[in-house]
Amino acid sequence: MTTAAELRRNLAHDLASAGHLRTQPWRHAVEAVPRHEFLAGGFFEQVPDSAPTAWRPVMPGTDDWLRRCYADESLVTQIAGTIAPGDLRGEIMRAPTSSSTMPNLVVRMHEELRVEDGHQVLEVGTGTGYSTALLCRRLGDDAVTSVEVDESVSLRARNALAACGAHPDLVVGDGLLGYAENAPYDRITVTCAVVTVPYEWVGQTRAGGTILATVGGWLHSSELARLTVEADGTARGTFLGGQISFMLARPQLPPPLGLLPDFGAGDERRTAFGIDLLADWTARFVAQIAAPRAQRITLGPDGRENHVLLDVETGSWAALTRNNGQWTVRQGGPARLWDDVADHITRWRTDGSPPLERFRITVTPQGQEITWPRVA
Structure with missing residues (x-):
């Protein structure tokens, strides 16, 4: 051994x-x-093919415990803020809160x-x-x-x-x-x-x-x-x-979603960008700069999938749907979240889509600012 x-x-x-x-x-x-x-x-280890994700404990003395302690992987050590591996027999479907x-x-x-x-x-x-x-x-x-x-x-x-x-x-x-x-x-x-x-x-x-x-x-x-x-x-x-x-x-965790707004209200228009642009890691980072307090959820009322950005604190929201290859956005609340995101993405692309390694971050007593350069 x-x-x-x-x-x-x-x-x-x-x-x-x-x-x-x-x-x-x-x-x-x-x-x-x-x-x-x-x-x-x-x-805790993830239960294969579980949806939503389930976790089960792995304790010292099991066959590959020591080997896995020295594998190059993150190992979850706490679930839901209080539950340690030794507290559980079986599986749990809650979010990890601490890890190695x-x-x-x-x-x-x-x-x-x-x-x-x-x-x-x-x-x-x-x-x-x-x-x-x-x-x-x-x-x-x-x-x-x-x-x-x-x-x-x-x-x-x-x-x-x-x-x-x-x-x-x-x-x-x-x-x-x-x-x-x-x-x-x-x-x-x-x-x-x-x-x-x-x-x-x-x-x-x-x-x-x-x-x-x-x-x-x-x-x-x-x-x-x-x-x-x-x-x-x-x-x-x-x-x-x-x-x-x-x-x-x-x-700094996001607040609970609470009671959702009426996503059938608000103003609707076509948009050149759809929610699929957020699949790109850097584009999603840029979107966060534009809408730093927005959370993303997916809903499926009436057989249509709505991709929603929601700022719980201000009540601003944007719901995007796709029909026949065309994206539309409906927005409500005091801010137009998707307009802000689309504006930032457009400027980032116009500036040459610089990678995150080229971004700059500045922190002062007044707050934090993240910017990017124009790539020639």
């Missing part, structure tokens, strides 16, 4: 061969930190963070603690502060870290507020996605320091951004590409 140490070495070799592990200190960390300790409570991120993304983010000896790091989202343990191995326990919103998740991470001999400063709280007590930080790394980068992170980062966070939205397109904090308190940066996806920070 292959030992955990051998599996760690194999994982490090595979990650290095794929270009995710680029420097020796991080390779040493991957070879040293036992990921299975952070999955000792088991994990796939190792290639963990190490890619650590490499992109560009830490140096002596740096102080704030990690937002402790999760299982595996990523935290790698940071401790690289920089030392005293250099690492990690914030987790879920007290039970933080406790499990603390126990796993202690079992590995790591004792960073673990904080239970809202990571969107950072942790001012240990500021300023040289680096902030974020293991959840955000709709907007909180200015608290900028204010707690030294001038010249780095914030690494996945920025996305409620239409489910996101990218990893690396921002540098400037002396005037502005953070500027670019996106690193790769279609990175994380669970959204809980305080």
Whole structure:
């Protein structure tokens, strides 16, 4: 039987061969930190062909549990905000709320963070603690502060870290507020996605320091951004590409849909663009810039499929249908969501459809702005 140490070495070799592990200190960390300790409570696997998606627990002692702990895959560790693998027998059809991120993304983010000896790091989202343990191995326990919103998740991470001999400063709280007590930080790394980068992170980062966070939205397109904090308190940066996806920070999750508007009301017209344009990752990201609080739902009244964008807070909505190859849109509420989306998509295409790696993100006390350049 292959030992955990051998599996760690194999994982490090595979990650290095794929270009995710680029420097020796991080390779040493991957070879040293036992990921299975952070999955000792088991994990959930998706039930094949289930619709809606169902999950079932995989516990230590099963045939391939140890091997899968060192596979390059994300492993769900909590369902519906409270349910751990050991709490369940059978299957559950609820949304995942915590996971152990796939190792290639963990190490890619650590490499992109560009830490140096002596740096102080704030990690937002402790999760299982595996990523935290790698940071401790690289920089030392005293250099690492990690914030987790879920007290039970933080406790499990603390126990796993202690079992590995790591004792960073673990904080239970809202990571969107950072942790001012240990500021300023040289680096902030974020293991959840955000709709907007909180200015608290900028204010707690030294001038010249780095914030690494996945920025996305409620239409489910996101990218990893690396921002540098400037002396005037502005953070500027670019996106690193790769279609990175994380669970959204809980305080920034979309609100419940509630009572739906009457989609038969409003103004109807033909539109050159249909909902199919949102199948493209970058186009969907552009749509989120235009309609940052819109959610997408699909309804099928009267035998016709309606693709709806809905802003619950303002009551604005756009319902798109396709008949005989022609898209029509009906819109209601104070804003015309689809007009805004179509305008942004048109300008992005006119500017040469630049990839997300060319987009720029700026964060100031007044808020967040994402722009793109014109490609010649």
